[in-house]
Amino acid sequence: MSDYPQILGVYSLQLEAEIGTGGTAEKRSNITYWYARQISQKEFEVQPLNAHHVPSGVRTVLGELDFLKQYTPEPSYYQIHTVPALETLARKIEQGEQAFSAGNMDEAEGQFIKALMIDEKSIDANYGLGEVYSHTKEFNKLKRVLNTLLGISEAFTYEHRQKFNKFGISLRKNGHYDESIRYYKKSLEIVNDDENVHFNLARVYFEKGMNEPCMASLKDALNINPQFMEAQKFLRYCEKNM
Template identity: 75%
Template sequence: MDDYPAILGVYSLSIEADVGTGGTSVRHENVTYWYARQLSPEQFEIQPLNAHHVPSGVRSVLGELDFLRQYTPEPTYYRVHTVPALETLRRKIEMGQDAFVNGDLDEAERQFLKALMIDDRNIEAHYGLGEVYSEKKDFDKLKKVLDTLLGLEEAFTFEFRQKFNSFGISLRKNGHYDESIRYYEKSLEIVDTDENVYFNLARVYFEKGHNDHCVTNLEQALKINPAFVEAQKFLKYCQKHA
C-alpha cells in the first residue's frame, strides 16, 4: 500500500503574458516555484515557496492531469535551495523545543523567532512560541500568537493535533481561560466532532466557575462518544455539586 502524502519536491509554474500595448508589447514569462506533495493517486497538493525557499502560505489541491500539465519538476532547485532551508528551519524548531523542555524560556523564544524569520506562517514555531509566552505569562505577546494561530485553519487539523492539545493545556494551566475558550471554539468551527475538544472546553469553564457551560460541553462530548469514561465521571461530579 502506498504511503501518502508523499513529498515530490519543488515544481515550477510558468505563465506567459503580454506586457505593454501595441507595438511596444513584449511577451514576458513569469516563473514561480511550488512545493508539491502527492495526497493520493489522483490528488496533488501545491504550496508556494517564500523568499527563503520554504513552503509557506495557502495550499491548493489539483487533479493529476492539471498538475502534470502545468507544473515542471525542479530537482536541482529543490536540492540546492529548499532542502537546506527546510533543514535549517527544522533545526531552529528542534532547538526551541529542547530549550523549552529544559526550562530555558528565553532561548526557546529566540529559536522559535529565528524559525519564524524563515517561515512566518510556520505552525510548529507559532505553537512553540505560544507555549513560551503562556509559561512566561506574557499576555500581550501570547495574544498576538493566539490571534495568528486562530487565522491559520491548518493549525487545527489532525496533522498538528499533538501541538494543538499541548498548547490548549498550557493555556488552561496558566490561567488564560478566555484565550482557551477562543482557541477551543475556533477548533470546533473547523471540526465539531472531536469529543476531546468539548471535554477540554468543559474543564476551562469548570475552572472559571461556569458550571452550566461545563455540563453542556460534557454532554456534547458524551453525545459524540458515550463510552468516554472521564467525561462520564466529570459530568456526575458536576451534577452532584451543582
C-alpha cells in the first residue's frame, strides 16, 4: 500500500504586493495559510484555508522544489486552529450519518448543515445532506445540494468513491432519475474508466424506459471490463426483451 498522501499540516505563503504609485508606492506583505499534503515522492498538494481554518477550495499540485521554496511550515497554527476545526467538522458529519442511519432526518439535516457552516464545500457533508433530501424527497433542496456537488470535481474522484456510489444509488432508488443521470454523466466527465458508473447509469436509463441509452451504457461498461458478469446478464436481458 502506498504511503501517500501524507498530511504535512498548515503552511504559510508570503507574497509582496506594491501599493500606490510613484513616490507614495510601498511594498506590503500578504500572508495566506494553506493545508499541505505530500501526494508522491516529488509532488505536494496545497489547498487554501477558509475563515474557519479548514481546507476548502481548489487544490494545487506543486513540485518539491517549488513547494519547499515558497511555503513555510506553521505547526502552531495547525495545532491551535486547524486541528480543532477539523475535529469539529468530522464530529458533525459523523453525528449526521448516525442520525440518518437511525432514521432521524431532522437531526441528520441539522448536523450536516452545521458541518457546512464550517466548510460549505465539504464533500462528505454535502453528500450526507443530499442523501437526506433524496430520502425525504425535498426536490428543491436536493437540487441545490446536487448543483453544489456538480461544481466540486473532487467529489467524483476515487477518494470519495464510497460516498459517491451511495448517493447515486439513493437518487435512483428514490426516483430522482433526471438528477441521477446528471450526476453520473458529470462523473464520467472526470473518471471515464469506471465500469460501475456506466452500469449504474444504465440502470437509471432502464427504469426511465430509455432502452437504447441503457444498452449503450452497458456496452461501455463491458468495453472497460469484458468480464463484468452483471453487465453481461443485463445486456442479454435487454436484447431479448426490448
